[in-house]
Amino acid sequence: MKKVFAVIAILGMFACQEKMEKKISFEDDVAFLASDDLAGRETGTEGEIKAAHYIKDRFKSMELQAMGNAGTYFQTFTFAPKNDPHGEVRFRESGKNDSLITGTNVIGFLNHKAKNTIVIGAHYDHLGMGGEGSLHREGAAIHNGADDNASGVAIMLQLAETLKAENYKGNNYLFIAFSGEEMGLLGSNFFTKNATIDLSTVNYMINMDMVGRLNDDKALAVHGTGTSPIFPQAVFSANSDFKIAEHKSGVGPSDHTSFYLNDIPVLHFFTGQHEDYHKPGDDSQKLNYDGMALIQKYIEAIILELDDNGKIKFTKTKDESAAVPSFKVGLGVVPDYLYSGSGMRIDGVSEGKAAQNAKLQRGDIVIKMGDSTVTDMMSYMRVLSTFDQGDTTTVVIQREGEEIEKEVTFVKD
Incomplete structure (x- = not known):
């Protein structure tokens, strides 16, 4: 019986060691x-x-x-x-x-x-x-x-x-x-x-x-x-x-x-x-x-x-020397930070915000807002900072290779 307990003890020791390692x-x-x-x-x-x-x-x-x-x-x-x-x-x-x-x-x-x-x-x-x-x-x-x-x-x-x-x-x-x-x-x-x-x-x-x-x-x-x-x-x-x-x-x-x-x-x-x-x-x-x-x-x-x-x-x-724009409004989207092409690609649309109201979709690429061209994330932010709550503007997007114009009314984000 002592030998059985000894074997069990040794097996237990090896099991603990394996777990630790x-x-x-x-x-x-x-x-x-x-x-x-x-x-x-x-x-x-x-x-x-x-x-x-x-x-x-x-x-x-x-x-x-x-x-x-x-x-x-x-x-x-x-x-x-x-x-x-x-x-x-x-x-x-x-x-x-x-x-x-x-x-x-x-x-x-x-x-x-x-x-x-x-x-x-x-x-x-x-x-x-x-x-x-x-x-x-x-x-x-x-x-x-x-x-x-x-x-x-x-x-x-x-x-x-x-x-x-x-x-x-x-x-x-x-x-x-x-x-x-x-x-x-x-x-x-x-x-x-x-x-x-x-x-x-x-x-x-x-x-x-x-x-x-x-x-x-x-x-x-x-x-x-x-x-x-x-x-x-x-x-x-x-x-x-x-x-x-x-x-x-x-x-x-x-x-x-x-x-x-x-x-x-x-x-x-x-x-x-x-x-x-x-x-x-x-x-x-x-x-x-x-x-x-x-x-x-x-x-x-x-x-x-x-x-x-x-x-x-x-x-x-x-x-880094440019001031981060301050925003009175938001488009109500999550930008796609993995996108490296021209424009700002949308990765998500928030409920009840300007983008959803204008029927913008995930995957749309914003290339123009009003009279301003959007080439990247920074230009998108600069353009967005020029709008006030209640403003209405046109937004041009690329969707599946086609350019589409949408009317957007900005609400407070």
């Missing part, structure tokens, strides 16, 4: 981060804190150096929520004020004792039960944010594991899971103002936000290619799988912008909008995990391509 997959990371138990990971909530501890444990298991505050993996920041949606959030000292919110960046460092460091980041917060920013109109519901942005965090974690095993030692690597992105790039903004490494040693920053829904055409948007003269060569020479939609600007609605504004070259990866964006339907079973693996390998190839180039040069992109 089992590699954590994209699916594993996303399944946890986008589970209902985390209730949408809204900044400062219990769900976000659970996610922060999960990422911390993943960093710790890889033996990454804690690079948050006071020898921890966490960098916390406290702020008062905005009353004015166009106002600026101001960070505050932590205290007993119940109206303040505390976000938590999670930071791990792979130290190769190199002169320069690559920052690899992804935000892990989302919209919680909905509210401001949600496109869901049927009451409170959990917004799990599998694509936005458990997908980016999962690729970041897999990159950390791979880069630790590989011999790319031309740079150190700082991995950051940002909090507060959905509230206005708060975590990345705070980090660049309170960096836990010397910011002047940052070589470049890689950001992944919504990288979980690679389509059948394998279209991948890469933003920031104009922020260093070496980026276009590296981005295209490393590519063997994707139809790249190249965007030169370093400014965009994600955390890479905070680094670009500190004169750091940036690359941001994005697989495009979809019908579940900022809705409860953004769930883990809808992600393209094979596509995520391809994106991970592609980013590794870019890093390897640049590994022996030392500190790369930063360049400003053309539109």
Whole structure:
């Protein structure tokens, strides 16, 4: 009988060892981060804190150096929520004020004792039960944010594991899971103002936000290619799988912008909008995990391509000095950010807005509004900013190769 118990004990030991050695997959990371138990990971909530501890444990298991505050993996920041949606959030000292919110960046460092460091980041917060920013109109519901942005965090974690095993030692690597992105790039903004490494040693920053829904055409948007003269060569020479939609600007609605504004070259990866964006339907079973693996390998190839180039040069992109237009109205569409042709292609139409009222459709390409030609996203925004609520104008679209003119009356977005 003792021998039987001994055999059972040994088998149990091997089973535990096998379980410990089992590699954590994209699916594993996303399944946890986008589970209902985390209730949408809204900044400062219990769900976000659970996610922060999960990422911390993943960093710790890889033996990454804690690079948050006071020898921890966490960098916390406290702020008062905005009353004015166009106002600026101001960070505050932590205290007993119940109206303040505390976000938590999670930071791990792979130290190769190199002169320069690559920052690899992804935000892990989302919209919680909905509210401001949600496109869901049927009451409170959990917004799990599998694509936005458990997908980016999962690729970041897999990159950390791979880069630790590989011999790319031309740079150190700082991995950051940002909090507060959905509230206005708060975590990345705070980090660049309170960096836990010397910011002047940052070589470049890689950001992944919504990288979980690679389509059948394998279209991948890469933003920031104009922020260093070496980026276009590296981005295209490393590519063997994707139809790249190249965007030169370093400014965009994600955390890479905070680094670009500190004169750091940036690359941001994005697989495009979809019908579940900022809705409860953004769930883990809808992600393209094979596509995520391809994106991970592609980013590794870019890093390897640049590994022996030392500190790369930063360049400003053309539109960073132009003021972002302010809008009194909206067309009520979601632009297709993967589109690289002439005009602005529509990827989604909001209910009850100007575009739907004018019977514009997903896939339509806006090429003219009023007397102004629309050649790209920036020209579309500039033209849109000239209209007031109640204005009526003609919009020329391309639909299945045919030019069609529609009359649009603008309503408040």
